[in-house]
Amino acid sequence: MRRTDNSAPTPPDRTLADVPLEEEVVLVRMDVAGDDVESLLERGIVPGCKLCPIRHAPAGGPTVYRVDGALVALRKETAACLCVRSALEAAGVLASN
Amino acid sequence: MNGGTPSATLVVDPAEGNGAAQGRAPLVALVGPPNSGKSTLFNHLTGLRQRVANYPGVTVERRSGQVSLPTGPVEVIDLPGVHGLSPRSLDQMVTRDVLLGEQEGARQPDAVVLVLDATQLNSHLMVAEPVLGLGLPALVVLTMADELDRREGALRVSRLSGELGVEVALVNARDRATLEPVHRFLKALHTGGEEVRACPIVVAADHVEGHGAGRPLPMIDLFAARRERARALGRSAGFQAPRLSRSTQRLDALVLHRLWGPLIFAGVVALVFQAIFAWAVPLMDGTEAAIAASGDLVRTVLPESWFRSLLIDGVWAGVGSVVVFLPQILILFLFIAVLEDSGYMARAAVIADRLMHRVGLQGKSFLPLLSAYACAVPAIMSARTVEDERDRIATIFVAPFMTCSARLPVYALLIAAFIPAQPMLGPFFGQRAAVLVGLYALGLVAAIGTAAILKGTLLKGRPVPFVMELPPYRLPSVRSVGARLLDRAKVFVRRVGKVILTVTVVLWVLTQLPVTPDGETPPISDSALGRVGHVIEPVIEPLGFDWRIGIGLVTSLAAREVIVGTLGTIYGIENQDSQDFELQAALQRDLDLGAAVALLIFFVFALQCMSTVAVMRRETGGWRWPILQFTYMLLLAYVGAWAANAIL
Ligand SMILES: Nc1nc2c(ncn2[C@@H]2O[C@H](COP(=O)(O)OP(=O)(O)OP(=O)(O)O)[C@@H](O)[C@H]2O)c(=O)[nH]1
Ligand SMILES: [Mg+2]
Numbered sequence: 001m002r003r004t005d006n007s008a009p010t011p012p013d014r015t016l017a018d019v020p021l022e023e024e025v026v027l028v029r030m031d032v033a034g035d036d037v038e039s040l041l042e043r044g045i046v047p048g049c050k051l052c053p054i055r056h057a058p059a060g061g062p063t064v065y066r067v068d069g070a071l072v073a074l075r076k077e078t079a080a081c082l083c084v085r086s087a088l089e090a091a092g093v094l095a096s097n
Numbered sequence: 098m099n100g101g102t103p104s105a106t107l108v109v110d111p112a113e114g115n116g117a118a119q120g121r122a123p124l125v126a127l128v129g130p131p132n133s134g135k136s137t138l139f140n141h142l143t144g145l146r147q148r149v150a151n152y153p154g155v156t157v158e159r160r161s162g163q164v165s166l167p168t169g170p171v172e173v174i175d176l177p178g179v180h181g182l183s184p185r186s187l188d189q190m191v192t193r194d195v196l197l198g199e200q201e202g203a204r205q206p207d208a209v210v211l212v213l214d215a216t217q218l219n220s221h222l223m224v225a226e227p228v229l230g231l232g233l234p235a236l237v238v239l240t241m242a243d244e245l246d247r248r249e250g251a252l253r254v255s256r257l258s259g260e261l262g263v264e265v266a267l268v269n270a271r272d273r274a275t276l277e278p279v280h281r282f283l284k285a286l287h288t289g290g291e292e293v294r295a296c297p298i299v300v301a302a303d304h305v306e307g308h309g310a311g312r313p314l315p316m317i318d319l320f321a322a323r324r325e326r327a328r329a330l331g332r333s334a335g336f337q338a339p340r341l342s343r344s345t346q347r348l349d350a351l352v353l354h355r356l357w358g359p360l361i362f363a364g365v366v367a368l369v370f371q372a373i374f375a376w377a378v379p380l381m382d383g384t385e386a387a388i389a390a391s392g393d394l395v396r397t398v399l400p401e402s403w404f405r406s407l408l409i410d411g412v413w414a415g416v417g418s419v420v421v422f423l424p425q426i427l428i429l430f431l432f433i434a435v436l437e438d439s440g441y442m443a444r445a446a447v448i449a450d451r452l453m454h455r456v457g458l459q460g461k462s463f464l465p466l467l468s469a470y471a472c473a474v475p476a477i478m479s480a481r482t483v484e485d486e487r488d489r490i491a492t493i494f495v496a497p498f499m500t501c502s503a504r505l506p507v508y509a510l511l512i513a514a515f516i517p518a519q520p521m522l523g524p525f526f527g528q529r530a531a532v533l534v535g536l537y538a539l540g541l542v543a544a545i546g547t548a549a550i551l552k553g554t555l556l557k558g559r560p561v562p563f564v565m566e567l568p569p570y571r572l573p574s575v576r577s578v579g580a581r582l583l584d585r586a587k588v589f590v591r592r593v594g595k596v597i598l599t600v601t602v603v604l605w606v607l608t609q610l611p612v613t614p615d616g617e618t619p620p621i622s623d624s625a626l627g628r629v630g631h632v633i634e635p636v637i638e639p640l641g642f643d644w645r646i647g648i649g650l651v652t653s654l655a656a657r658e659v660i661v662g663t664l665g666t667i668y669g670i671e672n673q674d675s676q677d678f679e680l681q682a683a684l685q686r687d688l689d690l691g692a693a694v695a696l697l698i699f700f701v702f703a704l705q706c707m708s709t710v711a712v713m714r715r716e717t718g719g720w721r722w723p724i725l726q727f728t729y730m731l732l733l734a735y736v737g738a739w740a741a742n743a744i745l
Contacts, residue, residue: 042180044220
């Protein structure tokens with residue numbers, strides 16, 4: 001389900017699950033179903049926020065992200081629903097708007 | 098949300114004296130995101146000992162306490178942490194209902210203290226909007242001033258106060274000396290000081306949000322806008338986010354490491370078990386000696402009579418045999434408290450998430466399950482934080498399989514009687530500790546297996562996203578760890594005093610009846626108790642148990658450790674002529690290895706705890722789940738014990 005339309009010409013988006021450790025990205029779209037998205041939103045994980053994966057838990061467990069100076073762990077399945085763009089690239093897009 | 102009337106109505110006419118004259122003290126609610134320090138603040142204000150730990154979702158109930166001020170009393174309530182006022186779990190529902198005055202039998206608070214973590218100001222300010230938007234007089238307390246400072250963050254309190262239009266205080270909730278502004282605010286509720294203001298600005302913003310656009314905004318946009326406003330507030334308050342804590346980074350690198358992480362986990366577990374067995378011994382010996390000495394003293398002081406028999410052979414033997422285990426239980430709680438207060442538990446939940454995912458639960462369920470190692474009752478309540486109702490039921494259904502501290506006396510007694518104290522993996526891990534680990538593991542396997550079955554059948558549902566906040570590691574405070582131990586010791590003593598003492602006295606009376614024609618007490622197996630035991634015996638004979646164990650199993654329905662007291666009493670009376678009888682030795686005589694293992698396995702599985710049944714009924718709103726749970730666990734216990742006895 002497409003929740004937030006991003007009408008700017010979109011370069012191929014990645015999901016948060018594909019981002020390598022230590023790369024800062026900006027969240028652009030959330031494809032989480034139904035009301036579940038609220039548990040992310042209320043912690044400040046909303047389009048426009050910066051996320052940076054900093055650690056994978058052992059044995060394919062969740063990944064720990066830095067969000068607004070706090071640490072939040074998300075499952076791969078959840079991260080795969082979040083479309084992101086690299087922070088540098090996003091800054092460029094914003095500037096050209 | 099209502100349009101806020103900046104209320105000064107609760108201010109009392111000074112001529113009338115303080116709030117008590119009005120009939121009731123002002124009611125103040127502590128509100129804020131999880132783990133922001135509400136309960137820490139509450140404890141300092143009220144002097145109570147509400148549980149505090151370093152992971153989100155510790156408080157799941159409303160708890161109220163009184164603050165006595167020179168100006169009069171104020172009633173303060175501690176609430177579960179929330180990120181907003183749209184509840185998605187039962188604990189959040191509690192907070193919402195209290196704030197809106199919709200909780201049965203409770204009035205709406207007169208003011209709120211909004212507690213936010215200063216190190217996460219940007220995201221925590223998001224909750225300010227809905228909460229301050231209620232229009233109640235408010236104080237904003239920013240906690241973790243010490244950490245903000247240490248990690249080189251910055252913030253201008255007066256500017257934030259100017260932006261929000263209410264008082265703002267930056268405090269260290271663990272340090273009473275910094276809490277003066279909070280007291281000032283509470284006093285102002287009586288005196289009508291200017292500190293008592295409702296926030297005007299945010300109310301307006303919220304108003305526009307709801308109606309201005311003509312239609313409700315989609316949730317994502319609504320939150321994105323709210324976050325933008327929160328950040329703008331932070332910016333104008335000169336907020337500089339602190340860097341991540343270096344020690345947390347370093348510890349996480351170890352604790353969440355691919356190899357070290359699981360090893361550390363195993364090491365911690367081994368350490369706990371070894372401590373319970375090896376290191377508790379001197380303490381237990383001391384307790385045992387004290388009980389024996391006091392018993393002897395009473396024996397010499399009192400003349401021979403039925404009363405002395407009740408006291409020595411009944412109460413001292415029964416209650417004493419349970420009290421011996423207090424040191425072990427306290428050691429277990431010491432470890433749990435330190436782990437919870439340090440921040441390790443949240444990491445353990447992350448490590449366990451894969452496993453939980455495989456059985457269809459979420460990592461969040463792991464925290465209640467971990468706390469069930471202490472006691473299933475608070476664990477079942479803390480599962481309120483699990484958002485999905487089916488997940489919550491599955492979690493509380495399996496929670497009693499986790500080895501609670503009430504099983505510890507039973508395990509310890511039987512292990513000490515039947516397993517030799519030999520080292521296994523070096524001096525730090527002995528055979529007895531290994532068997533204990535095995536029993537804990539068996540309970541865990543049962544819990545996980547049952548959860549998998551439930552989530553595959555009765556409670557099938559789609560997976561919900563797992564979002565787990567990892568707080569920075571914090572040095573456990575002596576105060577909260579000490580409070581935890583003290584409370585636990587009290588609970589233990591109270592249980593021993595009430596349940597075990599009552600059972601012991603009743604048992605003793607049953608062993609004295611019926612009086613034989615020549616006025617003697619009957620031999621125990623002919624007594625009323627013995628007869629009851631013999632009625633039960635056929636049912637438990639296949640498990641290798643005799644009638645004494647049968648009586649113990651019946652009384653342990655009240656609480657598990659009662660079986661130890663019961664056996665203490667029965668053997669105490671049987672051996673009243675010998676000066677010092679040993680419960681362990683008596684068990685070695687009457688049980689073979691197969692029966693001992695069967696008994697252990699029975700206790701791993703069976704739900705012998707009326708408090709658990711009662712809290713299950715309350716938390717599920719009916720008898721269906723508790724009855725199903727009790728029957729299921731009893732069947733598993735019986736079959737497991739039978740198999741063990743048959744094989745060994
Ligand atoms: N350094 C520091 N630690 C704090 C402060 N306030 C609270 N803590 C710690 O933060 C953790 C969480 O505190 P709690 O009082 O349990 O938080 P809570 O808001 O009641 O949390 P929930 O009940 O989960 O909503 C504990 O480990 C506290 O010791 C503070 O001002 N400074
Ligand atoms: Mg709390």
